Amino acid sequence: MKEKLWQKFYDPGVILSPTxxxxxxxxxxxAQVKKDPDRPYIYCSDQVITYRxxxxxxxxxxxxxxxxxxxxxxxxxxxxxxxxxxxxSVQACLKIGAIIVLTNPRxxxxxxxxxxxxxxxxxxxxxxxNENINIELLKxxxxxxxxxxxxxxxxxxSNLPEGIVGYKEFVRNSPEYEPEIDIDLExxxxxxxxxxxxxxxxxxxVTHKNLxxxxxxxxxxxxxxxxxxxxxxxxxxxxxxxxxxQTTINANILLGGSIIILPEITIDNIIKAIHKYExxxxxxxxxxICALTKRPDLPISKVKKIQHLxxxxxxxxxxxxxxxxxxxxxxxxxGYGASETSMAxxxxxxxxxxxxxxxxxxxxxxxxxxxxxxxxxGLPVGEIGELCFKGPQVIKEYWQHPDETAxxxxxxxxxxxxxxYMDEEGYIFVLDRKKxxxxxxxxxxxxxxxDDILNSHxxxxxxxxxxxxxxxxxxTVKAFVVVKPGKELSEDEVxxxxxxxxxxxxxxxxxxxMDTLPRTYVHKLDRKALRxxxxxxxxxxxxxxxxxxxxxxxR
Numbered sequence: 097m098k099e100k101l102w103q104k105f106y107d108p109g110v111i112l113s114p115t116x117x118x119x120x121x122x123x124x125x126x127a128q129v130k131k132d133p134d135r136p137y138i139y140c141s142d143q144v145i146t147y148r149x150x151x152x153x154x155x156x157x158x159x160x161x162x163x164x165x166x167x168x169x170x171x172x173x174x175x176x177x178x179x180x181x182x183x184x185s186v187q188a189c190l191k192i193g194a195i196i197v198l199t200n201p202r203x204x205x206x207x208x209x210x211x212x213x214x215x216x217x218x219x220x221x222x223x224x225x226n227e228n229i230n231i232e233l234l235k236x237x238x239x240x241x242x243x244x245x246x247x248x249x250x251x252x253x254s255n256l257p258e259g260i261v262g263y264k265e266f267v268r269n270s271p272e273y274e275p276e277i278d279i280d281l282e283x284x285x286x287x288x289x290x291x292x293x294x295x296x297x298x299x300x301x302v303t304h305k306n307l308x309x310x311x312x313x314x315x316x317x318x319x320x321x322x323x324x325x326x327x328x329x330x331x332x333x334x335x336x337x338x339x340x341x342q343t344t345i346n347a348n349i350l351l352g353g354s355i356i357i358l359p360e361i362t363i364d365n366i367i368k369a370i371h372k373y374e375x376x377x378x379x380x381x382x383x384x385i386c387a388l389t390k391r392p393d394l395p396i397s398k399v400k401k402i403q404h405l406x407x408x409x410x411x412x413x414x415x416x417x418x419x420x421x422x423x424x425x426x427x428x429x430x431g432y433g434a435s436e437t438s439m440a441x442x443x444x445x446x447x448x449x450x451x452x453x454x455x456x457x458x459x460x461x462x463x464x465x466x467x468x469x470x471x472x473x474g475l476p477v478g479e480i481g482e483l484c485f486k487g488p489q490v491i492k493e494y495w496q497h498p499d500e501t502a503x504x505x506x507x508x509x510x511x512x513x514x515x516x517y518m519d520e521e522g523y524i525f526v527l528d529r530k531k532x533x534x535x536x537x538x539x540x541x542x543x544x545x546x547d548d549i550l551n552s553h554x555x556x557x558x559x560x561x562x563x564x565x566x567x568x569x570x571x572t573v574k575a576f577v578v579v580k581p582g583k584e585l586s587e588d589e590v591x592x593x594x595x596x597x598x599x600x601x602x603x604x605x606x607x608x609x610m611d612t613l614p615r616t617y618v619h620k621l622d623r624k625a626l627r628x629x630x631x632x633x634x635x636x637x638x639x640x641x642x643x644x645x646x647x648x649x650x651r
Contacts (some may be wrong), residue, residue, distance in 0.1 A: 101477075102456035102522025107320035107445045114459050116312050116488065120279040121304055121349050122190045126151070128352040137348070139373055140180045140357040147352075152272050154187035160270040161192060164243060166219055168193030168277055171287065173217040175199040175208070175230070178335050178357050181247050181263065185221050186345050190304075191275050194219075196286045197299070198336040205229050215287050215299055215495060218242040221263070224250065234259050281305040287495055288338045288435040299495030300338075306438040309488035310342050311350040313458040314440065318429075321446045322404040323376055327353025330375040332366050332384060339408055342439035343379040353377075363387045367397060376403040382412045383619040385428065386558075389419050400424045406431055408440070411526070411544050413551045414451045430454050432524060436510050438489045442524055453523040461487035464509075465518055468530065471511055477520050480540075482530065483512045515542065532623055534563030534571050536601045541573060543623065546604065549597045550575060550590070555583040558613050560621045561604060564630055575604035576626055578613060585609075 103112055117124065133148035145153075166172065172194045176182045189196045197215045199208065201223060208229055212220070217240060220230050230244045234257045242259055249262030285307055287299040315324055327348065333340035344355050356373045358365050366384065369375070385407060388394055406429045417428050431443030432454035442463070444455035457463045465481040467473040475481045486509045493501045504511050515533060516526040528542035535541070543561050550559035557578045566572035579585045587607040594603045614625035 100457075100462075100522060101518070101520070105445050105448050105456055105521060105523075106459070107317070107447050109319050110316050110445075110459060112459055114312060114316060116305075116308050117350075118281060120190075120281065121285070121307060121346075122187075122279060124308075125187060125190070125349050126274065128349070132352060135352070136354045138180045138183055138355050138357060141359060143180065145180055150184060150187065153184045153267075154191060155272045155274055156267040156270040157184060157188035158191040158275050159273070160267045161188060161194065161219065162275060163270065164219070164266075166192065166194055168279075169195060169283075170219070171195045171197050171215045171217040172219045172221065173197040173199045173212060173215065174336065175201050175203075175220055175222040176247070176336070177201050177223065177359060178331055178340070178361065179223070179247070179359050180357060181221070182335050183345055183355060183357075186341075190279075190285065192277050193279050193283060195284050198286060198288055198338075198341060200334070200336055201225075205232065209233060210297070211289060213240050214297075216240055219245065221245045221247065223247050227260075231257065231260060279304060281308070286341070288341075288438075290435050298497050298500055300435040300438075300491050301493050301495050302338075302435075302438045302491055306489055306491060307342075307346050308350070309460070310438045310440065311347050313460070313489065314343070314347050315351060316459055317440075317443050317445070318377070318404045318406075324351055324353075327351040327377060328356065328373065328375045329353060329377040329379070330356045330358075330366070330369055330373070331379075332358055332361050332369075333379060333381055334361075338433075338435050338439050339379060339381075343377070343406070363391070367391070367393075367399075370402070371398050374398055374401055376401070377406075378402050378404070379406045379408070381619045382407060382416070383615070385412065385420055386416055389416065389423060395423045397424075400426055402426050404429065406443070408433065411547070413548050415548075415552045417451055432526065433489075434510075434512065436491050436504065436512075437485060438491065441485045441487065441489055450519075450523050453519075453525050455524065456522050457485070457524070458487070458489070461485060461489065463518065463524065465516070466511075468515065471506075475517075477518055480515060480517045480527065483514045483516050483524065483526065484509045485512065486510070532562075534561075534573055536563075536566075536571055536573065537569045539599075539601050541602050546573060546575070546594070546598065546602055547621075549594055550577065550604075553585075553590070553593050555580055555585045556590075557581075560613055560623065560626060562623050562626045562630065564606070565634075566605075569601075572606070573602065573604045574606040574608065574630065576608050576610050576613060578610055 129147045129151045134146050136144050137147045137150045138145040172189050174185050197217050222230050227246045244260050245266050247263040281304045284301045285304045286302040289297045331344040335341050405426050408431050429444050431440045433440035441461045442455045442457045464484050465475045490510045513530050515528045528544050532543045546561045557580045559577045561573050561575045563571040564574045590607045614622040616622050
């Protein structure tokens, strides 16, 4: 087999063609319980739960679900924030082969209705803070929902519909033995819904085999610089998101580590948890890295003891990486992945990182760049096109969306919708999303490139650009800018700064100053919200012009 460009840059210990365990995840967890039953599995709000205690709790919930009528293949929506019951619920579902539906607990009724209905979820495990929406759905006798399990409990109320039960009551008399249910590695384990930034949100069918491949790949890529035998991970990203789910819950099933859960994710709580528990792994997001660099106590904090600080979910400006590393001496490892790849399929090796790159493909992952039109022509090194991945982490289908599956998943290859290129050493560079690319007078403008320049300005706190209609260019670049507190900046100054680093057609022609930028629930810049804001503004202008011309004509 021909050696791939990137293979020579793996860190020591990485196996080029690793074989994966063929033991179901629940059996792997049971093995960890038997190996070290008293090892802390979960740290959460001063509570310590051992592997033995967690397994007993998961068995009780699993058997309670079976007694309530939940069967293998049924969908169970976990609509919870980061709390210990989230992890217990995941383990319970894995034991009985129920398909986990990861759901954002902050969703409103419309969003929950869609996700429950699309997945066919009959059971919901939720917090008492969002029980009302789920009770409403149950009262409306929606055919997909049969029971709502509320943490910690529901108040006794004769008006509650049948099917509402408190978590403690639900598991109270449930047995602690292991359910005897066979799990096949090709069975779907989790439905991870895409963000739905374009079109309809789709459920990515992540199998048990996919999960094992992700955990194995994660271990392979971080073992050189991380003490994986004493894996202790800080969970500061939502576990209902694929990034948080995989790096905390799933990786621990294989590694037998400990999870530090933050029910309320704030920068103060992150620092406190790092000082108290001293994690050696922290999967972060750019917004958290940015916030930490503003803390004067960062250089003397225990953040510098972290061995593996990974960052994903959104681009991280090179200037921010350098600033953080100068303050902590902790290297930031950028990676790349998506719901369709069950999380990461690429990351930077520690020995040879390339800032601005998302790294090299994981072992057993193949990669190519194809043309942007039909996606049928493989492009050579250095040429810009759509990034495609193939391997054991890649899902086979979207849940009940065959047309969407056919578009994104072709012959085992996942067409990412991301634009980028591979350099002469096999490192991957992501430039933008296909849908975010701006075409000005026939020239391609990548939003991330302009973002990076804007964010490097000493007076700019954060910035982002989108394309807006233009009568001459077709599209033009508009920047949305948040100025740092105590600083001043004009539109002309922003444009002048950009002209020093960008070709004329890439320079924003319009600049709007804002107090804050909209972000998604995983802290990505929400360009969809910015475009919608701009569309509403243009519509209001058109409406005003129409009304003015009508009144003028009437005169």
